[in-house]
Amino acid sequence: MQLTDEEVRHIALLARLGISDAEVEKFRNQLSSILENMDILQQVDTSGLEPTSQSVALENIYREDETGPSLPVTEVLSNAPAQEDNSLKVNAVLE
Amino acid sequence: MNDLHRLTIHEAHALLKDKKVSSVELTRSVLKNLEAVDSKVRACMRLTADTALESAAAADKAIARGKASVLTGVPMIIKDNMCTKGVTTTCGSKMLENFIPPYDAHVVEKLKAANAVIVAKANMDEFAMGSSTENSAFFTTHNPWKLDCVPGGSSGGSAASVAADETIYALGSDTGGSIRQPAGFCGVVGLKPTYGRVSRFGLVAFASSLDQIGPITKDVTDCAIVLNAIAGHDKRDSTTVPLGVPDYTRALTKDIRGLRVGVPREYLVEGMQPGVRKAIEAAIIQFEKLGAKVDRKVSLPNTRYGLAAYYILAPSEASANLARYDGVKYGYSYRDTTSMWEAMEKTRQFGFGAEVKRRIMLGTYALSAGYYDAYYLKAQKVRTLIRQDFDKAFDSCDVLVTPTSPTVAFKIGEKADDPVQMYLSDVCTLPINIAGVPGVSIPAGFADGLPVGLQFIGKHFGEETLLRAAHAYEQATPWHTMKPAIA
Structure with missing residues (x-):
């Protein structure tokens, strides 16, 4: 698989990852080589098999919707790059 | 008393309980040795010496009141991807260089409740992606046995710190071998519990269906002690299983007569170092001497697809998990633009290192329209086959034994530019995460002056049998008592 x-x-x-021209070339080669190693999976007969998404037999975990203490807003925002009026401040979404 | 830093948890606890040593003395000894050797080993991301001595003083008070648990007052180190309230948690990344969590991870809460003494946060590969700590955005950790070699990864700082007696024990996390491979490379004990045994609440997510927190310790008894403390159900992690937690130390009877030990032939792989093979062969003879029934015909036929399946599943989950780093809520943020998209793209371009970007791109590709069925869905079906392999093997075996890694620790820089070679370092450990079963690496000798790791694999929630087998082998061999001369 050559990208x-x-x-x-x-x-x-798609990943919203900025990328330089030098990185395009480096990742093209490295990802192609990694994907070549993935081709081995196409040899496996998986017809009739269910996919496994996780390994424990739990599903649909429910709990009561109980209120409890939560973090104060100031602490939640303590790592925010920018904030205003107890809110996260972001660049304009609609221009 | 000299050399307190060399103690195990159970040795330290005996002295603390009998008031022969105080936690403050023990913590000072650990910090003194840490300061002496860490300039060479570089295991620690951040020291928490001041709060450690405060915790030690508090622990001494608890001990005086007769309120000591086995971890009370015992110094330990936490991998830097577990949230510690008020203490920077970088995850080895520029993205989280200044991130100060407002809460503790579940495991950290549990340790603090036991009056544990946290002396440092440990270095690691960025976002736990790597096998050498060379992907840390800050510095590389060195193997205490040979300083020009890697300690393994991604929990390389945790494993090296235990091997170098910079701590009594440490916590690591394991997504494809990140506890066991560095434990093997550094000659210490590292356990990845069954998926669902330990809460991941407060662990920075990498691949959520594979990640698991576990102990890195100086012997198997300590491993059982730490597992006792961190295992159990947590309603904040719905994948933890509501099963009772047995006292794992009670399983360490040294009696493995009649235990069915399987040696899956697919794990004695091509490219395995002769010294590693020799150590494994010697271990097999040791099991027979101990009265175990060794079966060398066990087969896990889909092992050869493990690496490819893993490097689709883990990056796919990572690409989704790491989408949260957008420069808006916390973490590094590129501010030099008014464009929302440019800010997000540059935040991720400058905040993430090369391996993290590679895996995000790989995962994004495997999940993208037109490739999902061929890659992601296919890998999930292969995951079913790998799981069935283990189920079948455990019909006739109680525990499986393999090398932890095909080689001993490699030189720093040797594989740094070749991702595929680096990935092969985890070929023996990642099928265990795919299946969700528990695995422990313990020291099993040396090759070229570097430790060889022996991996034991158990059934789902079969940690008691797993640790009993590992302990019986450990107690019959001298390897766990050997210490590196750091120079």
Whole structure:
């Protein structure tokens, strides 16, 4: 599986990962080589098999919706890069 | 008393309980040795010496009141991906360089409740992605046995700190071998519990269906002691299983007569170092001497697909988990633009290191339209096969034994530019995470002057049998008593 520069840029865009021209070339080669190693999976007959998404036999965990103490807003915002009026401050979403 | 830092938990507890030593004395000894050797080993991301001595004084008071548990007053180190309230938790990343958690991880709460003494946060590969600590955004940790070699990873700081007696024990996390492989490389004991045994609340998420927290200790008894303290149900992690927690130390009877020990042939892989093979062969003979029934014909036929399946599943989950680092809520934030998208893209470009970006891209690709079925869904089906392999093997075996890694610790820089070679270092450990079963690495000799790790694999929630087997082997061999001469 040989990726193209365009594919690498497209994946980076999907992941919202800024990427330099030098990184495009490096990741194109490295990801292609990693994906080549993944091709071995295509040899496996998985017909009729269910996928496994996790390994414990638990499902649908419910609990009572009880109120309890939560962190104060000041602590929640203590790591925020920018804040105003007890809220996170972000760049304009609609321009 | 000299050399208190060399003690195990159970040895330290005996002295503390009998008031032969105070926690403050023990903590001072640990900090003194840490300060002497860490300039060479570089296991610690951040020292918490001041609060450690306060905790030690509090522990001494608890002991005086007769309120000591086995971990009370015993110094320990936490991998830097577990949240510690008020203490920076970097996860080895520029992204979280200044992140100060407003709460403790579940395991940290449990340790604090036991009056444990936290002396440091440990270095690690960025976001736990790596096998050498070379992916730490800050510095590389050195193997205490040979300083020009890696300690393994991603919990390399935790494992090296235990091997170098910079602490009495440590916590690590393991997504594909990140506790066991560095424990093996550093000659200490490292357990990845069954998925669901220990709460992941407050652990920075990497691959949520694979991540598990576990102990890194100087012997198997300590491993059982720490597991006792951290295991159990937590309503804040719905994947923890509501099963009772037995006293794991009671399982350490040294009696493994009749125990069915399987040696899966697929794990004696090509490319395995002769010294590693020799150590494993010697271990097998030791099991027979101890009266275990060794079966060398056990087969886990889908082992060869483990690496490929893992490197689709783990990066896919990581790409989703790491989407939260957007420069808005916490962490590094690129501010030099008014564009929302540019800010997000540059935050992630400058905040993440190369391996993290590689895995985010790999996962994004495997989950993207047109490739989901061929990669992600396929890998999930192969996961079913790998799980079934273990189920079948455990029909005829009580425990499986394999090398922890095909080689001993490699030189710093040797594999840093070759991701595929680096990934192969975890080929014996990652199927265990895929299946969710528990695995422990313990010291089993040396090759080229470096420790060899022996991995025991148990059934789901079969930690008692797993630790009993590991303990019986440990007590019959001298390896766990050997210490590196750090130079």
